[in-house]
Amino acid sequence: MDLRASKKDENSSYFSEQRGVEMKVSGTKSGPSIAVLIPCLNEESTIGKVVADFRTCLPNADIYVCDNGSTDKSAEIALASGACLLKEKRRGKGNAIRRMFEEIDSDVYIMVDGDDTYPAEEAAKLIQPIINEEADMVVATRLEHADKGSFTASHRFGNKLLRSVLNLCFNANLSDILSGYRVMNRDFVKTIPITSRGFEIEAELTLQALSKGFVIKEIPAEYRSRHKGSESKIRTFTDGYAILMTIIAFTRDFRPMFFFPMLSLLSFISGLIPGIRVIKAYLKTGQVHYISSAILAASLMTLSIFFFITGFFIHTVNRRFNEISIMLKHTKRQ
Ligand SMILES: Nc1nc2c(ncn2[C@@H]2O[C@H](COP(=O)(O)OP(=O)(O)OP(=O)(O)O)[C@@H](O)[C@H]2O)c(=O)[nH]1
Numbered sequence: 001m002d003l004r005a006s007k008k009d010e011n012s013s014y015f016s017e018q019r020g021v022e023m024k025v026s027g028t029k030s031g032p033s034i035a036v037l038i039p040c041l042n043e044e045s046t047i048g049k050v051v052a053d054f055r056t057c058l059p060n061a062d063i064y065v066c067d068n069g070s071t072d073k074s075a076e077i078a079l080a081s082g083a084c085l086l087k088e089k090r091r092g093k094g095n096a097i098r099r100m101f102e103e104i105d106s107d108v109y110i111m112v113d114g115d116d117t118y119p120a121e122e123a124a125k126l127i128q129p130i131i132n133e134e135a136d137m138v139v140a141t142r143l144e145h146a147d148k149g150s151f152t153a154s155h156r157f158g159n160k161l162l163r164s165v166l167n168l169c170f171n172a173n174l175s176d177i178l179s180g181y182r183v184m185n186r187d188f189v190k191t192i193p194i195t196s197r198g199f200e201i202e203a204e205l206t207l208q209a210l211s212k213g214f215v216i217k218e219i220p221a222e223y224r225s226r227h228k229g230s231e232s233k234i235r236t237f238t239d240g241y242a243i244l245m246t247i248i249a250f251t252r253d254f255r256p257m258f259f260f261p262m263l264s265l266l267s268f269i270s271g272l273i274p275g276i277r278v279i280k281a282y283l284k285t286g287q288v289h290y291i292s293s294a295i296l297a298a299s300l301m302t303l304s305i306f307f308f309i310t311g312f313f314i315h316t317v318n319r320r321f322n323e324i325s326i327m328l329k330h331t332k333r334q
């Protein structure tokens with residue numbers, strides 16, 4: 001479905017009335033079409049500037065704002081600034097991004113926050129690796145060029161912790177897994193099944209890319225502090241926990257030969273602790289003493305074997321799925 005040229009359908013909540021601004025059809029003469037996707041919740045103080053900045057820096061791009069529940073004037077300001085507005089019933093940033101991925105048709109997708117923390121001027125350099133087909137997703141990494149005050153101490157710590165867990169689980173070396181400023185190609189956007197509802201979306205995009213073999217390129221970019229009076233929507237612990245659970249779920253499903261042997265090892269060591277004295281007593285006396293310790297140790301050892309075997313099963317199932325998806329791609333191309 002192509003939202004570049006016209007209103008989607010009669011029942012759609014997509015608004016094309018742009019108050020005097022004609023909707024542009026990008027990618028006709030001068031190369032690939034570009035869509036800027038902006039999730040927005042109560043950002044009336046900045047959304048107009050973000051849309052205007054992207055219109056200046058990328059005059060041929062189509063700009064979309066997805067609002068799902070703003071109680072301020074964000075939606076009106078976005079429309080007045082020349083953006084196309086999508087309304088989404090389900091709350092959460094992840095739902096807003098998924099809606100835009102589903103509905104918008106383009107060659108290149110830029111995802112950026114509506115709080116004016118990411119400069120539009122950096123977009124040109126972020127797009128290049130996608131245009132040159134060097135990467136499927138370019139991530140603007142913030143930690144090198146972050147303004148003082150743009151990260152709270154807890155956010156910086158959480159960022160590093162989650163990044164380290166993800167890098168360990170996926171044998172990766174990424175420096176920012178939670179950046180909201182990304183450029184993606186059509187193949188990536190249209191083939192990954194997004195399931196995140198909230199702030200796990202950025203981590204999920206990275207995890208989807210890693211688990212499906214898409215190429216990620218990181219480029220350092222400036223990260224500014226929020227404007228005075230505008231409020232962060234992220235809840236450090238609740239959202240941090242949801243992101244951690246997303247990383248763990250992806251590791252379980254896509255790195256089973258790392259996840260399950262780890263559980264197996266943990267179970268084995270836990271079984272060894274009560275088991276040692278049972279074995280020692282048995283070697284001394286030839287009889288099984290400490291019955292409860294023996295039962296506990298045997299159960300944990302059995303669990304350890306069970307985890308190990310589960311890893312193999314899931315690995316085999318994944319292999320078959322990989323083969324099927326490669327075969328489907330081949331069939332599509334023919
Ligand atoms: N549509 C939509 N957008 C959201 C929702 N929650 C947050 N956003 C937008 O997502 C972007 C990022 O949210 P922020 O609150 O800035 O989160 P953050 O950038 O991770 O955190 P800060 O560093 O504190 O700014 C902003 O443009 C928000 O308006 C939501 O439920 N729906």
Ligand SMILES: [Mg+2]
Pocket residue numbers: 113115117
């Ligand atoms: Mg922000």
